Amino acid sequence: MTVTETAPAAPAGSAAVPAPPPSLAARVRSVGGSPVRDILAVTARPEVINFAGGLPAPELFDAEGIAAAYRDVLAEEPARALQYSTTEGEPTLRAALAARTSARGLATDADDVLVTTGSQQALSLLATALLEPGDTVLVERPCYLAALQAFGFAGARVVAVPGDEDGIDPGALEELVVRERPRLLYTVPTFSNPTGRTMPAARRAAVAEVAGRCGLWIVEDDPYGELRFEGERVPWIASYEGARDRTVLLGSFSKVMAPGLRLGWLRAPAALLRACAVAKQAADLHTPTVNQLAAARYLADRDLDAHVARVAAAYGTRRDAMLAGLADALPQGSRWTRPEGGMFLWVRLPDGYDTTALLPDVVRHDVAYVPGAPFHADEPDRATLRLCYVTQTPDEIAEGLRRLAEGLGQAVRPRA
Template sequence: MWNGKGAVAPAAVERIVKAPPPPIHAASMATSPVRDLLELADRPDVISFAGGFPDPALLDVPGIRAAFDTALSGDDAGRNLQYSSTEGNAALRELVAERLSGRGLATTGRSLLITTGSQQALTLVATTLLDTRAVVLVEEPTYLAALQCFHLTGAKVVPVPGDEQGILPDALAAVAGREGPTMLYLVPTFANPTGRTLPARRRREVVEIARRHGFWIVEDEPYAELRYAGSDLDPLAAHPAAEQHTLYLGSFSKIGAPGLRIGWVRAPASLLPSLVVVKQSLDLQTSTVDQAAAAHYLSTGALDAQVTRLRVAFRDRRDAMLGALPTTLPDGSAWTRPEGGMFIWARLPEGVDAGRLLPDALAEKVAFVPGQPFHVTATAPETMRLSFTANTTDAIVTGMTRLASVLRRS
């Protein structure tokens, strides 16, 4: 208000300049260092081992274009540009269910919710199950974006140690007995960031521990179809004792096209309606036309052919990186030898800080992800994650040569 003298009254000034309250949950959260790094590494002259995504040159552009042409042709074209059900395209759900059943996880379309990428599936699960009183157990190290998602709910995140075969069941039982967790989050097959795979015996033990202690298992499986050696393993969700307390997350992003943003969550009937309500509050539904195109793409068998191509290409790229590591990393280093997926996890000699080496690596036009942000509590500055799927074998050899020159100067 004016005070009659051509000036604003003090009370009015206070009302004008008073700021709104800060965000409750996000105020103390940092951005993803991986996403920040990808921006720095997204230059044509940088060979990046940072991002976990397929080489764009390997994506099936003609097949996906044809799928969209079909989705936008004929009597269903208008319907595919309209709002649709929150649960997702019925044909797509049945096709995904058929695919999961063929991999040993008996599934019906009614048990699936289509999501905007599996990251949204994880967000729906976290929003539905977690609050500030909840405890989430994770293998250490684990997927960075999952940690961000859990921290956003205010839940307590507790790491469980593992070894070269993944999470340790004895340690899980001990932590579960002490913490009384709400859920356990795992990437059991070709894990991000380590590339490790939980063996069949441990899978059964984890399921039994969850049943005994009464917590949910969230099984995140975006990489399972990208196997280059060894034999397929049944998902944890396929074990009879896991049926009513396991949520299974999947995605087309690693095997089809990341830009489609098509994922899903398989959930027990006791929880699926709650997930649907949460999704309604977020985006009502995943893109109708993208779902219709994905359904057509699956129905033609094109995704099977694409997965076969990716397996061949990624196997060669994995082998090229593994072959270069002995002459790239300094003596005393160690690394995983994944049977599939996208990542190799490396540990440099004690005293070497991978994070401090990153600026020098970027100056040398090569990028990687330091391993520390994937940990909840452990101090692991000497670790790094290397992705082998986004570059050709020749580029991998060149990039590893550049990385070796950086490490020699450290």
Template sequence: MTAPDPSQQPYRFPIAARYAGMASSPLKDIFALAAREDVVSFAGGIPDPELFAVEDVTACYDWVLQHQGHRALQYGVSEGELELREQAARRLSRDLPTDASQIRVTSGSQEGLFVIAQAMLEPGDVVLVESPTYLAAVQAFGVHGARMIGVDTDDDGVIAEALEEAIRTHHPRMVYLIPTFQNPTGRTMPRARREAVAEVLRRTGVPLIEDDPYGALSFSGTSWAPIASLPGMGERTILLNSMSKLMSPGVRIGWMRAEGPILDTLAVAKAAISMQSSVVDQLTVARYLETADLDTHIARVSGVYRERRDAMARTLTPVLPDGAHVTHPEGGMFLWAALGEGFDAQEMLADAVDSGVAYLPGWSFFADHADRSTMRLSFVTHSPTVIEDAIGRLGEVIAAHPRR
């Protein structure tokens, strides 16, 4: 038998084992669904572009290019531009005393997760996460060889006793939590739960990665200080923030707040990944934080999002099967629906898309023991009228998939 001639075969690059079989990803699929004009997509946490403060942002870019143009178009430093680090420290100091030296700038908090994984994780390390948790965090940690283990949650977030038991059993490298308006569930940990979690982490010595991209988007005006602000937690927490949900996701600017020697390691890891974040974008965000009324903008956006949450909640609840559970977030971008045993949200998705509505099946947010009856729905992109019509169609799809 003649051996195949390699020159006649389609060329295939070798793929690292960590990416084997990953021709697509839930995040890639989210944006593909969002781009379809024939589908009302609740799949992605994609801000309504009509709410962007375009004039303010334009003025800031113009000012930076006019007054700092040569610097803005040049290489920068891995730690981030000083003006931006000072503005980030000023905002964080409302709850947690912070100076610019404790800030490391990233290209959105998603890069921050990758930088942390690069700096802290070895293959085989355990990371404890909420069950469910942010799917792209699972990906960022997983491609570095970490093993994610989900910790039980309730409507107040991660359960402190379950966290302590998981630490005792699995000896994790770190714990990753989203305490405020969590992605995907929208849940918020009350202060008493935050204190209980902090007490466990202080006693066991396990570091916390606290992700807070949504915390400013409160529907009631109530704010929740990060776990990092509790006694003894600032030194053992890396706190991530992002401007993506507050200013513009297209700008891709976020930051990490940490203390001690880990700051140098984070800067080295950042340099290895991307050298530095866009200088022109950093300086523009710094100018925006200095001159624009961000708090008024956030209040306006949060008011719109609250109306859209209400429209989705009142329309969704009646079309769900008996025994289903829906979260009622106090802020952020997401509702989480668990249809209950016997339903598979993944199996329903194709019919939902055919009906012109999309959501994200919840199984992808679980590190382990996925609940396939769950779905995440983002309410921020569309008007109440569009939401109500699309949820009506989704209800018809659910009704056509009876409990098994």
């Protein structure tokens, strides 16, 4: 005989209490949001001079040229532009990207390139393709914030490699590879975010040699490399013999054309590129077709190199304006980098200063920076901060530094 029990009926006139929804995934609970995005939300007021965001100068966008590319594509091939595309990317754009890469010293075929929805997506795809939860990833110290997020979401254990003014120390890298058995090394060797530093050629060759001898993937992120306004170009790590078969090179149009296009790419060995394509199929099927075709049309009809040269020259002037005012804006004993290109410079205030704690006082003076602590995978240096010098004009930079001086002058001083 089977006995069926029923739940007690709810008292008359009362409603059943619903159960709470299931909890969020552990990876979401353990990986925080972007401090840069949080700061941008707080400082969105138009009166704020914002040195915090990594925002290209909008007045320097070739808006007319980009608009013309979209008009031509939609007029001449609307069905193709508005249709689904292949996951790997539009052939015309892949061929153009391969040609630009080859012209810069790294022989590349269209089949070596995967178009991504911004180079940030490339990081997520690589994390999916290369990392298991608990795997170790090596990074620079300090490191690009969104890379730390991507590796954190993959469940990786992130370890910072010691370095100096020239970047990663190859000897320390080899010691960590032997001890930690990492899956990959992530680096922004040219005009690094956040420091603005560039790894010299000899150091790149040494890093490539370690990777080749020890069996290590290198993810070389290069969103800023074309924005050089001083000095000579340094070859990609991917071009060195020891790293040719184990380096993924990431690129982006965000800093040289416009970030709203959300167009990036990765160049990788065939097996890894295929794995990333499968991961992309699951993520978004493909990057928007119309954006890809417009970018390809722009590359065919316009001189992107000439446009980039104009942008880089303007950024050089803005860097000079920031460098000229830093000594008066910062406490005595502060130190900062002098980048040869890119968008950022890195500041270290004297010992005892905490730039995270100081930020609210500074923002009250209608200026903002990014504290340096979140850029560290290990013990943070709380006296550091990042400044972006490209978004404002030289006059705005001078006024922003004046406000920064006031904000730091009235902020709580470091402990004795």
